[in-house]
Amino acid sequence: MRLYNSGVHARFLVPGTYGRGDEIDLPDEEARHLSRVLRLGSGAVVRVFNGQGDEFSAIVTRATKSGAAIRIDAPHATVSEPRVAMTIAHAVLKGDKMDDVVRDVVMMGAAAIQPMVTTRSEVTLPALDRGHRRERWERVAASSVKQCGRAVLPRILPPVSLDEVIDALRRVTLGQPALMLVEPSANTSVQSLADLDSIPPREATLLVGPEGGWTTEEVERAAAVCRLIRLGERTLRADAMATIAIAALFTRWGEY
Amino acid sequence: MRLYNSGVHARFLVPGTYGRGDEIDLPDEEARHLSRVLRLGSGAVVRVFNGQGDEFSAIVTRATKSGAAIRIDAPHATVSEPRVAMTIAHAVLKGDKMDDVVRDVVMMGAAAIQPMVTTRSEVTLPALDRGHRRERWERVAASSVKQCGRAVLPRILPPVSLDEVIDALRRVTLGQPALMLVEPSANTSVQSLADLDSIPPREATLLVGPEGGWTTEEVERAAAVCRLIRLGERTLRADAMATIAIAALFTRWGEY
Numbered sequence: 001m002r003l004y005n006s007g008v009h010a011r012f013l014v015p016g017t018y019g020r021g022d023e024i025d026l027p028d029e030e031a032r033h034l035s036r037v038l039r040l041g042s043g044a045v046v047r048v049f050n051g052q053g054d055e056f057s058a059i060v061t062r063a064t065k066s067g068a069a070i071r072i073d074a075p076h077a078t079v080s081e082p083r084v085a086m087t088i089a090h091a092v093l094k095g096d097k098m099d100d101v102v103r104d105v106v107m108m109g110a111a112a113i114q115p116m117v118t119t120r121s122e123v124t125l126p127a128l129d130r131g132h133r134r135e136r137w138e139r140v141a142a143s144s145v146k147q148c149g150r151a152v153l154p155r156i157l158p159p160v161s162l163d164e165v166i167d168a169l170r171r172v173t174l175g176q177p178a179l180m181l182v183e184p185s186a187n188t189s190v191q192s193l194a195d196l197d198s199i200p201p202r203e204a205t206l207l208v209g210p211e212g213g214w215t216t217e218e219v220e221r222a223a224a225v226c227r228l229i230r231l232g233e234r235t236l237r238a239d240a241m242a243t244i245a246i247a248a249l250f251t252r253w254g255e256y
Numbered sequence: 257m258r259l260y261n262s263g264v265h266a267r268f269l270v271p272g273t274y275g276r277g278d279e280i281d282l283p284d285e286e287a288r289h290l291s292r293v294l295r296l297g298s299g300a301v302v303r304v305f306n307g308q309g310d311e312f313s314a315i316v317t318r319a320t321k322s323g324a325a326i327r328i329d330a331p332h333a334t335v336s337e338p339r340v341a342m343t344i345a346h347a348v349l350k351g352d353k354m355d356d357v358v359r360d361v362v363m364m365g366a367a368a369i370q371p372m373v374t375t376r377s378e379v380t381l382p383a384l385d386r387g388h389r390r391e392r393w394e395r396v397a398a399s400s401v402k403q404c405g406r407a408v409l410p411r412i413l414p415p416v417s418l419d420e421v422i423d424a425l426r427r428v429t430l431g432q433p434a435l436m437l438v439e440p441s442a443n444t445s446v447q448s449l450a451d452l453d454s455i456p457p458r459e460a461t462l463l464v465g466p467e468g469g470w471t472t473e474e475v476e477r478a479a480a481v482c483r484l485i486r487l488g489e490r491t492l493r494a495d496a497m498a499t500i501a502i503a504a505l506f507t508r509w510g511e512y
Contacts, residue, residue, distance in 0.1 A: 079440070104493070107492060107493060108500075109488060109490055147491065148492070149489070150490055192510075193507055231512050232511060233335045234335060234406055235404045240499060243496060244500070248504070248507040250488065250504070251504040254448075254450055256486075256488060256504050
């Protein structure tokens, strides 16, 4: 069994600016993973990336109970990022389902995730704040970039309401075009993906609703700044919708 | 919260041939679900479908501890099936992961699922048989068709080896074209989805490997009867690959 499909060496995320010859300490959690989980010692060859697109080979120079250090070696080829920088504005789902959404859209290549509270969300912005959910999603995203081989760590934006997302689209502080995914039962006119320009845009925003769907009024309001899309006639699991929509959009835009 | 996104009434799966006015007993499991979980009684309006594309409104005529019966009413409009009848030949994954694959590819609209054992599968055909895994996947598929709104229950084919799948493709007893999903790291020439004919075929077979991927030799053997496709440069979770590939192919074929 291969632990790391994308290569033979373990990958560690160490934010910052560094280059060949630098010796750097690993963050605590990465050091624990190196020495206690993977049981690597001095001399082991690993990979390190800074979450901003730089990746290097590195050699473990210290691995003790109190921490680990590596010496940066040659730059390493990175997995290229998708041409379309997609922001996924996703309604926060129930329980831990949002963790799975974050994990999967990071794996798909999302540039940023905008957690959102909508009319039918079963959670409030203050509750997300109290639960330190954004920090949790940042850890989930970091774990996912390591697994999927990306060298770029997508940003988790501070949770906001759908209204704020609509405002941001109006002010073009979120990428355009914006596409709102509506349910098969939504009584509204939608565009086929074939109607979308096949030339990939530089940026895009995808809006995905909660388990209970959007209200009619939400769809109407968003339609002023979004195109409405639908993915077939079957009802999709709420936590799989973003992944499926990204796959479809990437295909339309020649990414696959 | 809406329990059934695809409509207001609970849906029950009752195989067989029946029509308006017929009074039929629900299978035990469906009867339990009706009376104990949903707590429906005589007079409740429900929906019933036979798994072969027929769906009806129905009225509960009996709901007791020992069983439940319904009287079939008018035919009900069904969710249309995808134009391309896709068979998903999927390597059996570890633990319960295959349950999730079955659930999700049924939701996506797969016509059939062909469980497969490959070189890097961590399970054998006799072990699948002893574990009654096919029967389990049939239950998962039945549950998924009810949730996603389909009126057709996809077949779960008896598990076979990859060699048998390749033979079946050669003898055209599995739908063509056949597409084998290979990993980003696979050192082989793949086709872009844009190279596929955009006219939807009537049938198609998608081959998806296990967690550890295909062996080089497996890819070479399959390449005689399959086109190789790849979905971006990021390493995808094994249990999400089929869903992502179906979304991409459906987009290419104008289904979305």
